[in-house]
Amino acid sequence: MSKEVSSNETKDERHQIREAAPARSLRAWHYCVLSLPFFGLLLPSFYARWSPEIFGFPFFYAYQFLWIFVSAALTALVYRSITK
Amino acid sequence: MTSSLDSVTIGAFFIVLLLTAASGLLISKWQSRGKGGLEEWGLGGRQFGTLVTWFLVGGDFYTAYTIIAVPALVFATGAAGFFALPYTIIVYPFVFATMPRLWAVSRAHNLVTPADFVRLRYGSHWLASAVALTGILALMPYVALQFTGIEAVLSQMGITGDTEIMKMTPVVLAFVGVAGFTFAAGLRAPALIAFAKDVMIYVVVIAAVVALPHHFGGYRNIFTLASNHFAAQHSGSVVLQPSGFSAYATLALGSALAAFMYPHTVTSVLASSSAKVIRRNAVLLPAYTFLLGLVALLGIVGVAANLHLHSSKDVIPALFRLAFPRWFLGFAFAAITVAALVPAAIMSIAAANLFTRNLYVEYLNRDATPGRQGSVAKFASLGVNACALLFVLIVPMQYAINLQLLGGVLVLQTLPAIVFGLWKRLFHHQALLAGWAASLLLSGFLLAELKLQTSSYPITIGGHIFSVYVGIIALVTNLAITCVVSWILDVLKVARLVDGTVSADYIA
Numbered sequence: 001m002s003k004e005v006s007s008n009e010t011k012d013e014r015h016q017i018r019e020a021a022p023a024r025s026l027r028a029w030h031y032c033v034l035s036l037p038f039f040g041l042l043l044p045s046f047y048a049r050w051s052p053e054i055f056g057f058p059f060f061y062a063y064q065f066l067w068i069f070v071s072a073a074l075t076a077l078v079y080r081s082i083t084k
Numbered sequence: 085m086t087s088s089l090d091s092v093t094i095g096a097f098f099i100v101l102l103l104t105a106a107s108g109l110l111i112s113k114w115q116s117r118g119k120g121g122l123e124e125w126g127l128g129g130r131q132f133g134t135l136v137t138w139f140l141v142g143g144d145f146y147t148a149y150t151i152i153a154v155p156a157l158v159f160a161t162g163a164a165g166f167f168a169l170p171y172t173i174i175v176y177p178f179v180f181a182t183m184p185r186l187w188a189v190s191r192a193h194n195l196v197t198p199a200d201f202v203r204l205r206y207g208s209h210w211l212a213s214a215v216a217l218t219g220i221l222a223l224m225p226y227v228a229l230q231f232t233g234i235e236a237v238l239s240q241m242g243i244t245g246d247t248e249i250m251k252m253t254p255v256v257l258a259f260v261g262v263a264g265f266t267f268a269a270g271l272r273a274p275a276l277i278a279f280a281k282d283v284m285i286y287v288v289v290i291a292a293v294v295a296l297p298h299h300f301g302g303y304r305n306i307f308t309l310a311s312n313h314f315a316a317q318h319s320g321s322v323v324l325q326p327s328g329f330s331a332y333a334t335l336a337l338g339s340a341l342a343a344f345m346y347p348h349t350v351t352s353v354l355a356s357s358s359a360k361v362i363r364r365n366a367v368l369l370p371a372y373t374f375l376l377g378l379v380a381l382l383g384i385v386g387v388a389a390n391l392h393l394h395s396s397k398d399v400i401p402a403l404f405r406l407a408f409p410r411w412f413l414g415f416a417f418a419a420i421t422v423a424a425l426v427p428a429a430i431m432s433i434a435a436a437n438l439f440t441r442n443l444y445v446e447y448l449n450r451d452a453t454p455g456r457q458g459s460v461a462k463f464a465s466l467g468v469n470a471c472a473l474l475f476v477l478i479v480p481m482q483y484a485i486n487l488q489l490l491g492g493v494l495v496l497q498t499l500p501a502i503v504f505g506l507w508k509r510l511f512h513h514q515a516l517l518a519g520w521a522a523s524l525l526l527s528g529f530l531l532a533e534l535k536l537q538t539s540s541y542p543i544t545i546g547g548h549i550f551s552v553y554v555g556i557i558a559l560v561t562n563l564a565i566t567c568v569v570s571w572i573l574d575v576l577k578v579a580r581l582v583d584g585t586v587s588a589d590y591i592a
Binding site: 064079 | 163166169170173174176177178180181302303304307322323324325326328329332333336337360363364366367368370373374377381590591
């Protein structure tokens, strides 16, 4: 953490800041991975269909529910990569 | 729909509410180790870890209004109302990319509101005031709307009262409770009650999605039944129709971008103890999205059940009446009520923070100490709650819904000032102000054209008509004007104001 901490803060707080800082920012490929859910979900023409049905759910619903997990996994991937 | 007073339901309802209130009172003694003043009252001392933040953002973002309104929209329109699901999925990658930077710079400079950041980054109190006022304006009807949830619940329980005053008494009492908790404990109060709220909502929703489909012979049957009903009434559909694609996508995108421009969601983000907490939560918060998806599906269940309702807002309470035993119905209604109180409290804190930092300190008392700011904010929160109460009592609920729609469109227009500045000072502050002002006028004009009945405006491109969310139309206009004006100012070699931050401030 290169930023100087203002002098009126306590030692304890300065310690907290340093501890909390993995000090790596996102790279271009991180942003690409984070943008995938936007492409997956913002083009409804790809998934606004009834079939194939999955567990009794029309594809329209099953596909979007599936993206909850895919999106969380992609975000977790980026998290892993910057907090090593 | 006939309603009858039922002593078991009402008894359970009040017992759960009293228990929640009592535990809230006990725990609000939970004191901080850190500094006092506004950062303590308005941001909980920036000490919330992963779990507390998860409950707080969950309690803040998935409100009683959401639980009532999303299934109501699905009940009325079918698939078109389901945009809440893509919206609450794509919002988290966006949070992951932007909010840790906002947290870092706020932590480095002790900033409390998004307008504080704009003030420091661009050096313009005009731009900061624009962001602050937009935030406060957007929040007021949102606070008021939380009480549609309580109203829907009370009317289903048969507590309607003969006069308007009797009908409003429980709402007024709820408001007094929120105002008192907030005044005394600041952000810690809703943070703690959010635990109870979220657990209760999870229990209720899971019970509903387990019990209800069984009632109607499973989901396959429900979708088929709903499809037949939509076809018979010639409106709505189980699968999104091509004419609805553009509105669906732009509503999802616009709502996702606006969600964390609302001051109350930013408040719960800035209260985190580290950027890591925010990143972890961007991974963990989609659990609530799954819950919201299940809640939204209850709208389809309502269609399949062929419910005949006075208002589509009654679909959730009506389904609960079908599915739940009487004591659990009381519990469920209490859960929805608490789910209204938590976000209402956080919203009033966020509005009070904005008032204190960006209006009071900026224009009235430059030298206010943190302690002084804390007490100003406390009284400001009382003012916000009083205004919201008046709003609820005087303005008919339909206007609150329309104004909330307007608020969402307006708050989205603060995105260029807040988000772009997190990376680079691409734009001049005058350009951002020009874009903001133009987009506000445009959104007001377009929504007035639509008579505030819907938020999608039909535009013609190449002979095809696309319905597009007004917020997105205004945002594109906003960005275009900001770019052009900024470019002109660059060509004219107009100097920029002082930037109070350095690039290392944004990394954490």
